[in-house]
Structures are given as C-alpha cells and as structure tokens.
Amino acid sequence: MSHRYLILGLLMEHPMSGYDIRKHVQTALGAVANASYGTLYPTLHKLLGEGAVEVEEIPQQSRPAKKVYQITGEGRQVFLTWLKQSPSADDQTRREFLTKLYLAKYLSTDEVLRLLSVRRGHIEAAVQTLAADQGRAAEARQAWIISYALSMHKAELDWLEQIEHQIVEAS
Amino acid sequence: MSHRYLILGLLMEHPMSGYDIRKHVQTALGAVANASYGTLYPTLHKLLGEGAVEVEEIPQQSRPAKKVYQITGEGRQVFLTWLKQSPSADDQTRREFLTKLYLAKYLSTDEVLRLLSVRRGHIEAAVQTLAADQGRAAEARQAWIISYALSMHKAELDWLEQIEHQIVEAS
C-alpha cells in the first residue's frame, strides 16, 4: 500500500475522514492516482493498528458516525522518513493501449488507426478536463500535478500524430 | 493478469518457452512493461489449463526440460477478441515521485530540489538506454514503443526544468 503514505501526507495538514480523503485524492491527484474505498478503509484501519493515526468518532443523526482520523507523532515520523527517501526509479505503468499497439500486426490498418484514434479521444478528453482544472488549482503543488499530466498528454498527442503518419504512409 | 494477452500475442508469432517470453518482453517492451517469472509461469500454467496454449517438453541434459508453449486455435480466438476491443481509458500509473512532489511542503527547498534532480537522473539514464536501443530496433512496432517512451521522458525533462525554475524563483 503506497496509499499508506499518501494518506499520512494528507493527514499531516489536518484531520480527515476516509470520505474526505477520497474526495481530496480524486480532485487534487485524480490525474495520477486513485483511491477506492476498498483500499482506503482497510489501510486506515491498519494505520490505526500501527498507531500512526488516531480516530475520533463524531456521531451524526441518520448517517454512520463520521470517523475523523488524525495523524500521531509516530505517524508523522513514519511519513517524513518515507518522504525524505529517494523514490525508486521505476514507475508502475501499464498501458493496455501500448500492448495492443505492439501486437498490432494482427490488426488491419483500419483497425490500428481506430485504436490510435480511440486513444487520441481518451487523451483529448483528459486534456479538456485538466485544462479546466488548471484554472481552479489553488495551490502550486496541485498545479504541478496538473501540468505534469498535461505535459505527458500533449507529448502523447504529438507522438500519436507521428505514428499515424507512419502508418498511413506505409499502407 | 493483463500479461495473459501479452503472452498470447507473443505466442501468435511462434512457440516459445517461458524463459524466451521473458527475454522478449524485457528487450522489446522493457520500457513500458515487465514480466517476472513469478507472474509468467503461473500465467502460463493457467493458460494451459484453459486450453489457450499447449506445451511440448524438450528434454535437455543438465538443465530442466525446456517447455515450449504453443498457442491453440482457441487461444488465438481469445487473443484476437481482446485485441479488437478498444482499450480502457485509464492507464495504471503510479509514480512514487509525483506523490512525493505533491507532499513536498514538508520538505525543505533543498530537499525538493534534490527530489527533482534524482528524478531527472533516473529519466536521463532511461533516455540513454532507450536511445541506444532505438538504433537496434529491427521492427517498426518495437521502434514505436521506444519512441513512445522517449517522447514521454523528454516531455518530463522539460516539465522538470519548468518546475525547478518555479521553485528556485519562489525561494
């Protein structure tokens, strides 16, 4: 669970519920991360067991009690130790699209072009969303993430164009 | 196991052993995928159980018998069905580095710059390797993958430069 550290990092700022954390991740890091409840809650329980976080239950009428998690001193230490370590070189990336492109010899030219154009559509949609988010990014760090994703997407669009050319010309 | 389909795709060309498959993935797709034996062999066994592949054992002296896997008609169908489906939009990416950058407020300026420079080092090393590979790529599809990875890396280097500027100026 690399989500461990992300959670701890977010709790460094202020206490939050699992629900809040999820929302935060979606909006601020949605471009490059995701956290489903199925990962989030168990991780939170684990951190609790390890003493890295504490919980305060706030009863609510007609809703499950809100559980607000707060990072402990120990948790802060764990987080900072991780943060100061150099990240590993290899990104965990898995792009179904690229695998398919690599195996495109079993597709017709039309099908390959369709594959590329579907990809283009996905990227363009993502760029749209990100461009809109970019204006709303209040904090620099949030803007960094968005600009990262945008840079990657734009580079991929350029690359797609190149490959499309190559394929059209070769056929 | 998305490796399922990659394996089947490679076997479309000609029969191979697990060892061969691994080598092929490393050299041809190393930039964007990886396949450890711990994934590979179990997946191969599973495909065998499903009738998507067949195996022929070739005894060898002083080595475990080489098991050459061959795709079946059924396997071909499974593969082609998958291949023709549009890939899903979301890439599975998880970059420890980006998470750390997002949480960089808990680091000193120096530490942040170090984080960025370590990242730069990783990318530059990867670019070196890829540039060397680019010459050796015999097939177009292999060149596509390499140019993809190179494009992404170069875009990231540009982005890193921008962010470094921003941080230096802000401090």
Add this chain to the structure above:
DNA sequence: CATGGCATGTAATTTGTTACATGATTTC
C-alpha cells in the same frame, strides 16, 4: 421520484512482487 452526495464498511478475487530453491555451462 431519481440522481448524486454523504458515510461507513466487508469479502472475494485478481494481480503482481520478492525471495527462495536448484544447478550446469559459458564467458570474461
């Protein structure tokens, strides 16, 4: 009155990594 937001969670399954185990042969 349906959709989405609020709010928690569990269970089953999938997917993958890492380390271990074995051991000969070829190359530097």
Add this chain to the structure above:
DNA sequence: GAAATCATGTAACAAATTACATGCCATG
C-alpha cells in the same frame, strides 16, 4: 574464479479492484 546465461518453478506476501451491503438527505 566470478558473473552471466540458461531454465524451471513455488510460497509468502502485498496491493488493489470490484461488487456487495446499508440508508438518509438534498437537489433538480
């Protein structure tokens, strides 16, 4: 004589997804 290549695999663990389960409140 050390390191890399050939060649198979298992076991323990880690990480994450998906679907399920529950249920009110506010907005359109």
